[in-house]
Amino acid sequence: MSKNFDLEKALFILVIGNTKTAEIPGITVAGANPELIKYTPPADAELLYHGKCISIESIPATPDGKPTPALLTFTALRLTKIPLLVVDSGLIVKPKIPHITLGAPVGENIAKFRAMEKEDVEKVVKNGKILGEQLSKLASLLIVGESIPAGTTTAGAALKALGFEPRVSSSMPDNPVDLKRKVIDEAVKRVHSKDPIEIISAVGDPVMAGIFGILNGCRRVLLAGGTQMVAIANLAKSLDCEVSIVTTEFVANDKNADLSLAPCEVFVTKIPLARSRYPGLRAYADGFVKEGVGAGGMTFLAYKKGIKEEEFLKEVERDYERIVLKV
Amino acid sequence: MSKNFDLEKALFILVIGNTKTAEIPGITVAGANPELIKYTPPADAELLYHGKCISIESIPATPDGKPTPALLTFTALRLTKIPLLVVDSGLIVKPKIPHITLGAPVGENIAKFRAMEKEDVEKVVKNGKILGEQLSKLASLLIVGESIPAGTTTAGAALKALGFEPRVSSSMPDNPVDLKRKVIDEAVKRVHSKDPIEIISAVGDPVMAGIFGILNGCRRVLLAGGTQMVAIANLAKSLDCEVSIVTTEFVANDKNADLSLAPCEVFVTKIPLARSRYPGLRAYADGFVKEGVGAGGMTFLAYKKGIKEEEFLKEVERDYERIVLKV
Numbered sequence: 065m066s067k068n069f070d071l072e073k074a075l076f077i078l079v080i081g082n083t084k085t086a087e088i089p090g091i092t093v094a095g096a097n098p099e100l101i102k103y104t105p106p107a108d109a110e111l112l113y114h115g116k117c118i119s120i121e122s123i124p125a126t127p128d129g130k131p132t133p134a135l136l137t138f139t140a141l142r143l144t145k146i147p148l149l150v151v152d153s154g155l156i157v158k159p160k161i162p163h164i165t166l167g168a169p170v171g172e173n174i175a176k177f178r179a180m181e182k183e184d185v186e187k188v189v190k191n192g193k194i195l196g197e198q199l200s201k202l203a204s205l206l207i208v209g210e211s212i213p214a215g216t217t218t219a220g221a222a223l224k225a226l227g228f229e230p231r232v233s234s235s236m237p238d239n240p241v242d243l244k245r246k247v248i249d250e251a252v253k254r255v256h257s258k259d260p261i262e263i264i265s266a267v268g269d270p271v272m273a274g275i276f277g278i279l280n281g282c283r284r285v286l287l288a289g290g291t292q293m294v295a296i297a298n299l300a301k302s303l304d305c306e307v308s309i310v311t312t313e314f315v316a317n318d319k320n321a322d323l324s325l326a327p328c329e330v331f332v333t334k335i336p337l338a339r340s341r342y343p344g345l346r347a348y349a350d351g352f353v354k355e356g357v358g359a360g361g362m363t364f365l366a367y368k369k370g371i372k373e374e375e376f377l378k379e380v381e382r383d384y385e386r387i388v389l390k391v
Numbered sequence: 392m393s394k395n396f397d398l399e400k401a402l403f404i405l406v407i408g409n410t411k412t413a414e415i416p417g418i419t420v421a422g423a424n425p426e427l428i429k430y431t432p433p434a435d436a437e438l439l440y441h442g443k444c445i446s447i448e449s450i451p452a453t454p455d456g457k458p459t460p461a462l463l464t465f466t467a468l469r470l471t472k473i474p475l476l477v478v479d480s481g482l483i484v485k486p487k488i489p490h491i492t493l494g495a496p497v498g499e500n501i502a503k504f505r506a507m508e509k510e511d512v513e514k515v516v517k518n519g520k521i522l523g524e525q526l527s528k529l530a531s532l533l534i535v536g537e538s539i540p541a542g543t544t545t546a547g548a549a550l551k552a553l554g555f556e557p558r559v560s561s562s563m564p565d566n567p568v569d570l571k572r573k574v575i576d577e578a579v580k581r582v583h584s585k586d587p588i589e590i591i592s593a594v595g596d597p598v599m600a601g602i603f604g605i606l607n608g609c610r611r612v613l614l615a616g617g618t619q620m621v622a623i624a625n626l627a628k629s630l631d632c633e634v635s636i637v638t639t640e641f642v643a644n645d646k647n648a649d650l651s652l653a654p655c656e657v658f659v660t661k662i663p664l665a666r667s668r669y670p671g672l673r674a675y676a677d678g679f680v681k682e683g684v685g686a687g688g689m690t691f692l693a694y695k696k697g698i699k700e701e702e703f704l705k706e707v708e709r710d711y712e713r714i715v716l717k718v
Contacts, residue, residue, distance in 0.1 A: 073400065073529055113521055147528040149491075160514075162522040164476075164491045187487075194440055195489040201474040202400055202529045 069286075069368055074146050075203035076137075076288075076358060077278065078112065079210050080105035081154030083171030083179065083269040086214035090243055093126040093236050094213035094356070100124075105211040106159035108134040108357050109150040112141060115387060118160040123387060126236075130347045131388050133359035136335065137209065138387075139380045140362035144369045146207075151195070151278075153188060154212075154270025166191040166277065168270035174221055174251040182265045185273045189261065192277020200282045207286040207310075207365065208278060209358020210293075212271040219295035221248045221267035223325060225255040226298050231320040232291060237351030239320055260299040272296055279305040288361020290315035290354065294326045301327050312360035314348050333364040336377045342384055396613075396695055401473045402530035403464075403615075403685060404605065405439065406537050407432035408481030410498030410506065410596040413541035417570055420453040420563050421540035421683070427451075432538040433486035435461040435684050436477040439468060442714060445487040450714060453563075457674045458715050460686035463662065464536065465714075466707045467689035471696045473534075478522070478605075480515060481539075481597025493518040493604065495597035501548055501578040509592045512600045516588065519604020527609045534613040534637075534692065535605060536685020537620075539598040546622035548575045548594035550652060552582040553625050558647040559618060564678030566647055587626040599623055606632040615688025617642035617681065621653045628654050639687035641675050660691040663704045669711055 086092050086101050095101030104124040107117040111134045117123050124132035141148055152158060154168035168188040171179045199206060212218075220232035232244050251267040264273050275296050279285055284306045287293035293309045300307055310331040315321045323330055338349035348354060366376055385391050413419050413428050422428030431451040434444040438461045444450050451459035468475055479485060481495035495515040498506045526533060539545075547559035559571050578594040591600050602623050606612055611633045614620035620636045627634055637658040642648045650657055665676035675681060693703055712718050 075529055145528065147525040149525060158492075160494065162491055162493055162518040164489055165485075166489055167487065191489040198474040198476060201472065202402055 070204040071365060071368060073202065073204040074365060075199060075206055076141065076146050076148045076362060077151060077199065077206060077208045078109055078148060078358060079151045079153050079208060079271050079274045079278070080109055081152065081168060081171065081212050081270040081274065082156045083212060083214050083218055084173040085171065085175065085217055085247065085269070087173060088175055088243070088247060090240050091217055091247070092213045094124065096125050096127055101213045102156040104132070104213050105155060106157050108132055108211040109159045109163065110161050112138050112148055113161045119157055126352065129344060130352045131344050131384065132357065133353055133355060134211070134357040135383060135387065136359035136380055137357045137362045139376070139383045140366040143371055143379060144366050146365060151274060153274025164195060166195070166274050168274055171218070171269040174218060174267050175247040178254050178266050179218065179268050180265050180270065180273065182261060185261055185265045188270065188273040189277035189280060192274050193280035196278040196281025205286065206282055206284070207288050207358065207361050208275055209288040209361060210271050210275065211357050212269055215269060215271060215292045217244050217247055218267060218269040218272060219292040220244060221251045222263050222272065222295040222299060223322065224248055224252045225263045225267055226258060228325050230322050230325065232322065241320065263299065276300060279303055279307065286310055286361055288358035289356065291322050294322050297326055297328050310361040310364045312355045312363070314351065314354035315360065318351065318354065331364055333360045333367070334373060335363050336373050340377060340381060342381060344388065345380065345384060397531035398692060398695055400529065400531040401692060402526060402533055403468065403473050403475045403689060404478060404526065404533060404535045405436055405475060405685060406478045406480050406535060406598050406601045407436055408479065408495060408498065408539050408597040408601065409483045410539060410541050410545055411500040412498065412502065412544055412574065412596070414500060415502055415570070415574060417567050418544055418574070419540045421451065423452050423454055428540045429483040431459070431540050432482060433484050435459055435538040436486045436490065437488050439465050439475055440488050446484055453679065456671060457679045458671050458711065459684065460680055460682060461538070461684040462710060462714065463686035463707055464684045464689045466703070466710045467693040470693050470698055470706060473692060478601060480601025491522060493522065493601050495601055498545070498596040501545060501594050502574040505581050505593050506545065506595050507592050507597065507600065509588060512588055512592045515597065515600040516604035516607060519601050520607035523605040523608025532613065533609060533611070534615050534685065534688050535602055536615040536688060537598050537602065538684050539596055542596060542598060542619045544571050544574055545594060545596040545599060546619040547571060548578045549590050549599065549622040549626060550649065551575055551579045552590045552594055553585060555652050557649050557652065559649065568647065590626065603627060606630055606634065613637055613688055615685035616683070618649050621649050624653055624655050637688040637691045639682045639690070641678065641681035642687065645678065645681065658691055660687045660694070661700060662690050663700050667704060667708060669708060671715065672707065672711060
């Protein structure tokens with residue numbers, strides 16, 4: 065992708081869903097407690113439109129209170145005025161906002177089962193392709209983000225199924241690598257070929273299916289995320305779509321993040337959260353949360369629209385005060 | 392609205408749903424039999440993306456086989472390559488294609504009950520507004536069509552609630568005017584004020600709520616339809632959105648069609664179906680079906696894109712052969 069981005073009619077697409085892989089104890093902290101994890105994707109999406117969540121009371125956070133990266137995306141959308149469309153690709157709980165559905169099932173726990181029926185994945189990919197085709201006609205630049213707890217585990221499994229030796233990133237600095245590796249190794253035994261549909265059906269998740277489908281209908285897409293987008297970019301290598309990845313420096317600084325496996329250009333966005341006055345935001349620089357909900361990509365576009373790093377930090381802190389601290 | 396349409400990034404939005412008013416025997420022929428009527432909106436939408444229906448075997452038709460106006464819209468979309476997004480605003484059966492949901496309930500039978508809870512209408516309008524805002528940022532021209540059996544009856548009730556004496560169009564030439572008038576008169580007794588939300592809640596339908604909501608988030612919209620769009624344009628008079636209506640000559644030639652009640656500019660599209668070699672298409676010129684699924688508006692845009700009337704007829708006949716006659 066050329067580095068000249070036509071932001072005039074840019075569109076951010078947030079694809080959200082669930083995999084029951086997130087129910088494996090200890091595999092994800094994308095929720096304050098196990099019961100809340102399934103609400104994280106719809107609540108992230110609600111936050112982006114309304115500056116607050118509707119399906120749950122507080123915004124998604126880790127058990128010790130680190131806020132969802134949707135907060136950064138919210139700030140970037142507010143500053144850039146880039147439009148947002150939310151895509152349900154396998155949600156347990158539907159968001160209370162307008163959203164597009166691709167008819168995806170919830171993903172199974174890949175530690176125990178194949179993720180989805182192949183026919184379901186094919187249907188989702190077909191629907192995603194239609195959506196990608198329609199939106200490509202309107203938008204000058206498509207940027208796609210995700211929210212799916214345990215998505216780094218399914219991404220690791222997809223990468224391993226493709227023949228890589230993935231390391232796999234996480235929303236925790238003490239990344240439960242051994243647990244993930246065990247799940248991934250078990251899951252990959254169920255893969256019958258290197259065909260993307262087979263890999264997604266066997267060890268992927270419905271968000272992976274939805275984004276892969278969207279890429280089938282597009283010419284150029286900016287994938288906003290870390291390990292998950294690296295997996296999708298590899299699955300999409302044979303498609304006609306020109307893909308780039310954009311993510312946060314927090315992912316790039318993570319030795320487990322597998323960005324080196326990206327088959328395409330990777331843009332890394334600096335976000336000066338280390339200098340924040342709020343511990344909840346500084347935590348990102350210490351390796352917590354790091355990325356998600358397209359935070360790195362939308363921050364990147366905010367910079368492209370002329371917003372300076374320090375100004376962005378100030379605006380994120382303003383939203384943090386209003387949304388998290390409620391002052 | 393200026394007559395210079397910027398078609399470069401035009402977007403067609405099809406808003407579909409159901410009202411149980413369609414279950415009143417004899418009130419609509421938007422389906423081959425009463426059981427099939429509820430499938431008409433999703434099947435219309437599927438036809439536009441796939442050139443065939445998925446939820447039912449044949450395309451929607453009247454009991455004596457006159458085809459859905461979605462056929463004209465399909466041809467126009469194919470020729471113009473204008474993108475389409477489908478919006479579920481109160482469907483009984485969901486279409487098997489990607490679609491946006493506004494969280495609308497199915498509308499009640501207004502002969503007996505208020506159409507919807509006011510809180511539900513407010514929610515749909517809020518969601519529609521968000522959607523309108525996002526799509527307005529992308530599209531240079533928004534054109535909105537509808538598919539909801541018995542929608543002319545709820546439209547007539549909304550017009551009467553606003554203080555008009557509507558005549559009310561229909562998909563039949565022997566329009567069951569007396570039956571409709573009885574339903575409308577009964578329904579309007581339940582209206583408490585001239586507030587649009589109150590009127591939609593009391594005697595409207597969910598598609599009316601969805602489109603009214605979308606208009607709340609837009610600056611300029613082309614409403615593609617007949618009586619139903621006249622009702623919506625009147626409900627939307629106090630909004631900031633500049634509205635125009637575009638419909639077929641078959642509606643304009645119908646003395647019951649109420650176009651004179653439009654509070655805005657009305658464009659009328661000639662479609663030379665009277666000269667078709669197929670009786671199913673000639674029927675439109677005899678007062679059957681006449682309009683729906685944005686057929687008049689999308690034909691209008693096809694002409695604006697330089698397609699000639701005779702060429703359009705030929706292309707519609709080609710699609711009729713493939714889709715209806717299956718030759």
